[in-house]
Amino acid sequence: MTTLPPTLSDWFAAKGWTLHPHQTEMLARAPDPATLLIAPTGGGKTLAGFLPSLAELGPNPPPGLHTLYVSPLKALTADIRRNLGRPIEGAGLKIRVExxxxxxxxxQRRRQRADPPHILLTTPESLALLLSYEDAPRIFAGLQRVIIDELHALAESKRGDQLVLQLARLQSLTPGLRRVGLSATVENPPALARFLSPRTTILEADPGPDPDISMLETEAPPPWSGGGGRYAIPAILNEITRHKTTLIFHNTRAQAELFFHDLWLQNAQDLPIGIHHGSLSREQRERVEQAMTAGALRAVVCTGSLDLGIDWGDVDLVIQVGAPKNVKRLVQRIGRANHRYNAPSKALLVPANRFEVVECQAALDAVRDHDLDGEPRGPGPKDVLCQHILATACAGPFDAESLYAEVITAGPYTLLTKQEFDACLDFAATGGYALKAYDRWQRLKLTNGKWHLRDPRAAALIRQNLGTIIDIETLKVRLRNQGAPLGEVEESFAASLTPGDTFLIGGQVVRYESLREMTVEVSKTPGREPKIAVFSGTKFATSTLLADRILQIFQQESWPSLPAHTAAWLSLQREVSRLPDPHSLLLESFPHDGREHLAIYGFAGRNAQQTLGLLVTKQMESQGLAPLGFVATDYATLIWGLEPVTDPKPLFDLATLREGLDAWLAGNAVMKRTFRDTAIIAGLIERSHQGRRKTGRQATFSSDILYDTLRRYDPDHLLLRITREEALRGLIDFSRIEQLLARAGPRIDLKRLPRVTPLAAPLFFEPSRIPVEGAGRDRLAAAQAQALMEAAGLA
Structure with a gap:
C-alpha cells in the first residue's frame, strides 16, 4: 500500500486530523489504472484524489510533471492551489504546485512548458492548448496521474467529450497513466465510470446524513405564474437573520439580478448581501468570494457560478428560488451548506409560482429517496472530434489509423465507425465537398502516409479557436469615465437600448449612455426603477424524472404534504376536468374571450413543449383550424385560435409531426444558430483572428452565408448532419416528444369544457407568447376591416 511521507503524517497528527476511510482506500488503490471516487460534498474527496500523488512525490521529488488536475472552473483551480499549499508547506514537502x-x-505559461511543476492545475481548454504544442511529448513524458474534479459536471457537456479525447491522447504519450475521477452527485456510477475509462474501479464513500430540506413557509401564496420569488422576500430575510451565511440560488442570471434588487430594497436591517454570477466582472466576483471567505457577508444571491467545489465552511443555509428543474443540480447546491463531513446540509425551496409548488414537492421526495435524474448520453459529438483532429495536427504529423484507434478508446467515441472518423478527417482537411475549392479551408495534407498542417502558420489560428464553450455574444459594461468594468450583457440586449434606458447589473441600477468601441457606457442612477430586464440567461428544462414524479403526485387521493392553497387548486381541477396521468396525454378544449383554446399537458420540459406548439399549430393550420398563437411552459402548451379541435389524434401522429419538423427546420433560425455553434467548435468559423475576438454579429453573418451555401450545394455536408443531430438533442428536444407519444399511445384524451379550467388558468399569465402567421390572422384582419367599413358607413 502507498504510504504518506512521515512529515505529512506528522503534520496531520499535529492538526488532529484523521484520514477518512475513503481517503485511506484511495492510497491503497494508487496503482489502479482508473478510480472513480464518489463522496459527499465536504467529505475531502479532492484531498483523497491528491494523497497518492503526495505520497509518490515524497519530500524531495525529481523535476517534471507528475500529476495533472483538471477542473471545470478556473476559480476552483485557485481554491485547490491554496488548499494544497497548506499540507505541502506544513509538512515541508518540496512539491511545486501551479x-x-x-x-x-x-x-508563466512559457515557463511552465519549459519547466513544468510537479502538480499542474488546469481546465479542459488550457489542457487542449498544451497538447497542441510540438513539445507536448516532452512536457507530459513523466506524467503519472490525472485527477478530474467534478467529473459529473464535465460529463454532461461537450467539455467532457473534449476532455476524454485529451485523455486518450495523454494515454498514448504516457501508457502507464492512471486516471482518478472525483464526483459528489452521480445517478449512474457505472456509466460515469465508463466515461472515465473502460477499466475503472468505483469507490463510494459513506454518503453521510440526509440533508435537512423543506419548502419555505410564506404568509403569501406564490403567484399563479412567473419565475421570481419576490413574494417570499420577507420570509427569506427572516431566514438570513437566523443563519450565519446563506446562499440564495436562482436558475437564471436575470432572475438573480431582479431578486437581488428587490431583496436590497426590503433589507431594512442593512444586512451585508452580495451577488455572484457569470456575467459580472472577474474583479466583482473575486470581491464577493473574498468577502465570503472572510465571513463578511450574511447572504449571496447567485446562480450556477457557485454550484461547484469552492469550500466555504460558514455557509449554513441554501435557499433555492424557483423549482430546481433537475434533482442532481439541487443536491449539488444543497451540498454548499455545512461543507463538512457527516454534517447535514440545510436547504429551503421557494417555488416561484403555483405549478412549481408541485415540482418542488417532487424534488423533495426525490432527494429523500436518493433518486437522481440523468438523461442517457448520446454518442460523442463529431464537431468536437473535428476540432480534436485539427489540434492533433498542430502538435505534429499523425497517422490516421493510429489516431482512430486512439479516439475509440474514449468512452463516448467507442462506437465511432471508421467511415464516420474518415468523414471528420476529410472535413478537417478540406472543409468538405462544397468547400474544397476554397483555399482557406484546405488545412491538412497527406504526405508519406501521415497527415500534417498544409501551412504550419495555421497552428496559431487553430489554437486561438480551441474549446467547446460557445460564448454568448456579450459586451462589457463600464461606468463612463471610469476604467473598471461592472460586467457584461448580451449583444442583442445592448442593441435594444437607447440613451436614458435603465437596467440592472451587479445589483445596481445603471443608465445607458452610449456604445463606444464595443463597450456599453453607463452612469449610476440610484433609486430609479429599472425599466428593462437584464440578459435572458439560460432556461433549464424540467427533467424527465421530476416530470414523472409530478404526474405521480397528481394521482394521489389527497395532498397532505402540499400547502392548502395548492391542494385546493388540484382538487378543483379534478372536479371540473381531471388531472394528467403518466399513461395518457390529457388535452382540454374550451372557449374564452372569443377564442378557442387547446391545452396540451405533456410535461415534457420547456423546449419540447415549445416545439410541440410549433408542430401542432402547423398541423392545425393545414386542417383549417386557424390557430393564432401559443405559449409553452415546462408542463403544458396552450394554443388559441378561431376553430375548436374535435379530433386531436391526427394532430399527434408521430410520422406527420416528423415531416412537419423537417419542413420547419429547413430554414429556421434555430438551425442557423445551432449551425453557427457547431461550425465554431468544428473549426469552420473563427472565433478569434490574430488574437482579436470577433463580434457575435461577425460570426453570425459568416455562418448564415455558409449555412445557406451548404444547404443549396451540399445538403448532405457533415456539418449540416451534425447540426440536425445537435438541434434535435438540444433546443428542440424532439426525443421527449417521441417519448411522450410512445407512452400515451392511442390514449389521447380530449376534454371539451365550457370554460377555462383551474390547471389551464395560469397559462394565460405566461409571457413569451408566440404568434402563428396564417389563415387565422388573415380572417381576423378581414373581419376587422369589414367592421371598420361598417362603422364608417361604407358597407
Missing amino acids: DRTGDTSYS
Whole structure:
C-alpha cells in the first residue's frame, strides 16, 4: 500500500486530523489504472484524489510533471492551489504546485512548458492548448496521474467529450497513466465510470446524513405564474437573520439580478448581501468570494457560478428560488451548506409560482429517496472530434489509423465507425465537398502516409479557436469615465437600448449612455426603477424524472404534504376536468374571450413543449383550424385560435409531426444558430483572428452565408448532419416528444369544457407568447376591416 511521507503524517497528527476511510482506500488503490471516487460534498474527496500523488512525490521529488488536475472552473483551480499549499508547506514537502488557466500570464505559461511543476492545475481548454504544442511529448513524458474534479459536471457537456479525447491522447504519450475521477452527485456510477475509462474501479464513500430540506413557509401564496420569488422576500430575510451565511440560488442570471434588487430594497436591517454570477466582472466576483471567505457577508444571491467545489465552511443555509428543474443540480447546491463531513446540509425551496409548488414537492421526495435524474448520453459529438483532429495536427504529423484507434478508446467515441472518423478527417482537411475549392479551408495534407498542417502558420489560428464553450455574444459594461468594468450583457440586449434606458447589473441600477468601441457606457442612477430586464440567461428544462414524479403526485387521493392553497387548486381541477396521468396525454378544449383554446399537458420540459406548439399549430393550420398563437411552459402548451379541435389524434401522429419538423427546420433560425455553434467548435468559423475576438454579429453573418451555401450545394455536408443531430438533442428536444407519444399511445384524451379550467388558468399569465402567421390572422384582419367599413358607413 502507498504510504504518506512521515512529515505529512506528522503534520496531520499535529492538526488532529484523521484520514477518512475513503481517503485511506484511495492510497491503497494508487496503482489502479482508473478510480472513480464518489463522496459527499465536504467529505475531502479532492484531498483523497491528491494523497497518492503526495505520497509518490515524497519530500524531495525529481523535476517534471507528475500529476495533472483538471477542473471545470478556473476559480476552483485557485481554491485547490491554496488548499494544497497548506499540507505541502506544513509538512515541508518540496512539491511545486501551479495553475494554468486563461488567467495565467503569458510569461508563466512559457515557463511552465519549459519547466513544468510537479502538480499542474488546469481546465479542459488550457489542457487542449498544451497538447497542441510540438513539445507536448516532452512536457507530459513523466506524467503519472490525472485527477478530474467534478467529473459529473464535465460529463454532461461537450467539455467532457473534449476532455476524454485529451485523455486518450495523454494515454498514448504516457501508457502507464492512471486516471482518478472525483464526483459528489452521480445517478449512474457505472456509466460515469465508463466515461472515465473502460477499466475503472468505483469507490463510494459513506454518503453521510440526509440533508435537512423543506419548502419555505410564506404568509403569501406564490403567484399563479412567473419565475421570481419576490413574494417570499420577507420570509427569506427572516431566514438570513437566523443563519450565519446563506446562499440564495436562482436558475437564471436575470432572475438573480431582479431578486437581488428587490431583496436590497426590503433589507431594512442593512444586512451585508452580495451577488455572484457569470456575467459580472472577474474583479466583482473575486470581491464577493473574498468577502465570503472572510465571513463578511450574511447572504449571496447567485446562480450556477457557485454550484461547484469552492469550500466555504460558514455557509449554513441554501435557499433555492424557483423549482430546481433537475434533482442532481439541487443536491449539488444543497451540498454548499455545512461543507463538512457527516454534517447535514440545510436547504429551503421557494417555488416561484403555483405549478412549481408541485415540482418542488417532487424534488423533495426525490432527494429523500436518493433518486437522481440523468438523461442517457448520446454518442460523442463529431464537431468536437473535428476540432480534436485539427489540434492533433498542430502538435505534429499523425497517422490516421493510429489516431482512430486512439479516439475509440474514449468512452463516448467507442462506437465511432471508421467511415464516420474518415468523414471528420476529410472535413478537417478540406472543409468538405462544397468547400474544397476554397483555399482557406484546405488545412491538412497527406504526405508519406501521415497527415500534417498544409501551412504550419495555421497552428496559431487553430489554437486561438480551441474549446467547446460557445460564448454568448456579450459586451462589457463600464461606468463612463471610469476604467473598471461592472460586467457584461448580451449583444442583442445592448442593441435594444437607447440613451436614458435603465437596467440592472451587479445589483445596481445603471443608465445607458452610449456604445463606444464595443463597450456599453453607463452612469449610476440610484433609486430609479429599472425599466428593462437584464440578459435572458439560460432556461433549464424540467427533467424527465421530476416530470414523472409530478404526474405521480397528481394521482394521489389527497395532498397532505402540499400547502392548502395548492391542494385546493388540484382538487378543483379534478372536479371540473381531471388531472394528467403518466399513461395518457390529457388535452382540454374550451372557449374564452372569443377564442378557442387547446391545452396540451405533456410535461415534457420547456423546449419540447415549445416545439410541440410549433408542430401542432402547423398541423392545425393545414386542417383549417386557424390557430393564432401559443405559449409553452415546462408542463403544458396552450394554443388559441378561431376553430375548436374535435379530433386531436391526427394532430399527434408521430410520422406527420416528423415531416412537419423537417419542413420547419429547413430554414429556421434555430438551425442557423445551432449551425453557427457547431461550425465554431468544428473549426469552420473563427472565433478569434490574430488574437482579436470577433463580434457575435461577425460570426453570425459568416455562418448564415455558409449555412445557406451548404444547404443549396451540399445538403448532405457533415456539418449540416451534425447540426440536425445537435438541434434535435438540444433546443428542440424532439426525443421527449417521441417519448411522450410512445407512452400515451392511442390514449389521447380530449376534454371539451365550457370554460377555462383551474390547471389551464395560469397559462394565460405566461409571457413569451408566440404568434402563428396564417389563415387565422388573415380572417381576423378581414373581419376587422369589414367592421371598420361598417362603422364608417361604407358597407
